[in-house]
Structures are given as C-alpha cells and as structure tokens.
Amino acid sequence: METAAAVGSLQEVLAALSDPVRLEMVRRLASADEPVACSRLYEGVSKSTASHHFKILREAGVTERTVVGGQTCQRLRVADVEGTYPGVLSSIVAAAGD
Amino acid sequence: METAAAVGSLQEVLAALSDPVRLEMVRRLASADEPVACSRLYEGVSKSTASHHFKILREAGVTERTVVGGQTCQRLRVADVEGTYPGVLSSIVAAAGD
DNA sequence: TGCTAGGTTCGATATGCATCAAACAGGTGG
DNA sequence: CCACCTGTTTGATGCATATCGAACCTAGCA
Numbered sequence: 001m002e003t004a005a006a007v008g009s010l011q012e013v014l015a016a017l018s019d020p021v022r023l024e025m026v027r028r029l030a031s032a033d034e035p036v037a038c039s040r041l042y043e044g045v046s047k048s049t050a051s052h053h054f055k056i057l058r059e060a061g062v063t064e065r066t067v068v069g070g071q072t073c074q075r076l077r078v079a080d081v082e083g084t085y086p087g088v089l090s091s092i093v094a095a096a097g098d
Numbered sequence: 099m100e101t102a103a104a105v106g107s108l109q110e111v112l113a114a115l116s117d118p119v120r121l122e123m124v125r126r127l128a129s130a131d132e133p134v135a136c137s138r139l140y141e142g143v144s145k146s147t148a149s150h151h152f153k154i155l156r157e158a159g160v161t162e163r164t165v166v167g168g169q170t171c172q173r174l175r176v177a178d179v180e181g182t183y184p185g186v187l188s189s190i191v192a193a194a195g196d
Numbered sequence: 197t198g199c200t201a202g203g204t205t206c207g208a209t210a211t212g213c214a215t216c217a218a219a220c221a222g223g224t225g226g
Numbered sequence: 227c228c229a230c231c232t233g234t235t236t237g238a239t240g241c242a243t244a245t246c247g248a249a250c251c252t253a254g255c256a
Contacts, residue, residue: 010193011118018112019214038233049215051234056213070223072233087189095108095183117244136203147245149204154243168253170203198256205250212243220235226228 007061007077007084016060017089021045022053023096026062026076030093035066035073062089105159105175105182114158119143120151121194124160124174128191133164133171160187 007013017023025041042050054074057063062081063074081089105111115121123139140148152172155161160179161172179187 010190011116011121014112014116014121014190018109018116020109021214023109023112045214046216047233048217048235052214055234070232085189085193087185088193091183091185091189092108092112095186119244143244144246145203146205146247150244152203165253168202200255201253203251206248208247209245210243211245212241214241215239217238218236221233222231223233224229224231226230 005061007080008059010085010088012060013062013081013085013088016057016062017092019053019056021049022057023092025053025057025074026089027093027096029063029074029076030078031097033076035068035075037068037071037073041074103159105178106157108183108186110158111160111179111183111186114155114160115190117151117154119148120155121190123151123155123172124187125191125194127161127172127174128176129195131174133166133173135166135169135171139172 008016017026021042021044028041029036038050038054039047042053045053054063054065057074058065061084062077064077066073066075078089106114115124119140119142126139127134136148136152137145140151143151152161152163155172156163159182160175162175164171164173176187
C-alpha cells in the first residue's frame with residue numbers, strides 16, 4: 001500500500017468530497033488520471049482557499065502532493081481509497097462527472 | 099419513480115452522509131431494509147437534534163417519512179438514490195457497515 | 197374530555213469551516 | 227544576486243450547522 005499516510009475515516013472522506021470546490025478538484029484529477037498542477041484544479045476561489053482545500057483532501061487521504069518538474073502537483077490516490085472503501089470514490093466521481 | 103420529491107444534488111447527499119449521526123441513521127435503515135421508528139435510529143443526541151438530522155436527510159432525498167401504525171418512521175429511498183447516483187449510497191453503506 | 201408518548205419546531209449558543217488578504221518560502225530564470 | 231511565479235501559512239471574518247431545552251402538535255387511549 002504505497003507508503004505514507006493511510007486513508008482517513010469514511011467520515012473524513014465524505015466530508016472532504018461534500019464541498020463543491022473540493023469535489024471539482026477531485027473530478028478534474030480523476031479525469032486527468034495523472035498528477036495535475038494545483039493551479040489547474042480550481043476556479044473562483046483565491047489560491048489560499050484552494051491551498052486550504054488541498055490540505056483537507058490530503059489529510060483525508062484522498063490526494064497526495066507530488067512535485068513534477070518544479071511544479072507542485074496533486075495526485076488522486078484512487079487505488080488506496082478504492083482499496084479502503086470500495087466503490088465510494090469511483091461512484092461519486094462518476095455521479096459528479098455528468 | 100415513487101412520486102414526491104426528487105433526490106437532492108450530489109453535494110446535498112454527500113453532506114447529509116458526512117455527519118456521523120446521520121450516517122449511523124442511514125446505516126441502521128439500510129440494515130433493517132424497511133421503515134424504522136425514529137427512536138430506533140439514534141443514540142447520544144437529544145430528540146430535537148435527531149429530528150433536525152431527519153430533516154436534513156429528508157431534504158437531501160435520502161429518506162422519507164412514513165407513518166406505520168401511528169408510529170412515525172423513516173424509510174431509506176434506496177431505489178431513488180441509486181437511480182440518481184448509481185453505487186454511491188450502496189458503497190457508502192457497505193463501507194460504513196464494517 | 198383530558199392524558200400521555202413520540203416528533204417537530206423554536207430560539208439560543210457555540211463550534212466549525214470556507215473565505216480572503218497579506219506575509220512567507222522555495223524554486224526558476226534573468 | 228535579484229526579481230518572479232506558485233504554493234503554503236497565518237490571522238481575521240462571517241456564515242453554516244450541530245446541539246440543547248422548552249414549547250408545541252398530534253395521535254391514540256382511557
């Protein structure tokens with residue numbers, strides 16, 4: 001199982017996904033299927049707010065911070081979350097994807 | 099599709115399920131698979147708080163209020179929610195069920 | 197007609213959280 | 227070395243919401 005942090009509690013994961021800004025971030029990460037630069041993941045909020053949301057997602061174990069070519073990126077921990085709560089992340093992303 | 103109210107937005111549903119008290123209510127409703135009297139659905143909070151949570155769940159379209167033999171009961175709208183957001187409710191309940 | 201039991205509604209409180217601007221940090225490229 | 231670009235941290239602020247007690251409603255029942 002990867003390495004670092006474990007996926008958070010189901011409550012944490014659901015709370016993380018229940019915010020519109022964060023759900024959109026996750027949706028974009030899921031459709032990209034690779035690490036994405038922070039700045040590509042949000043619109044309409046300030047970067048400090050976005051950074052706050054990144055932290056929530058990270059602490060819930062839904063995303064991970066990686067650095068790709070000097071760029072700070074976020075990666076969706078699909079396998080870890082699906083392994084812990086099968087179907088939860090995928091069905092939510094599918095439902096959000098319209 | 100039943101009749102009355104539509105299932106709420108995905109955000110509403112996730113927000114409804116992200117509270118521990120409400121998730122437990124849903125978990126009990128799911129395992130019972132039939133309408134359950136309000137008083138059987140919670141512990142540790144006052145009845146006014148519980149009623150507040152019932153309202154949130156109802157407004158999210160997750161549950162429905164029915165009266166069975168003079169008893170006010172809550173029913174999980176499994177089919178409606180699954181029809182709107184396939185897999186979301188079932189996978190969350192499964193994950194919560196440990 | 198009361199009486200009781202189970203839910204709901206009403207304020208009131210308090211904690212949480214989303215949001216922002218400003219200051220900070222760490223690379224990259226002139 | 228110095229600006230610049232990106233993301234994070236730090237307060238501060240305001241709104242949302244979880245919580246409670248008390249009052250209210252509504253059936254059933256004696």
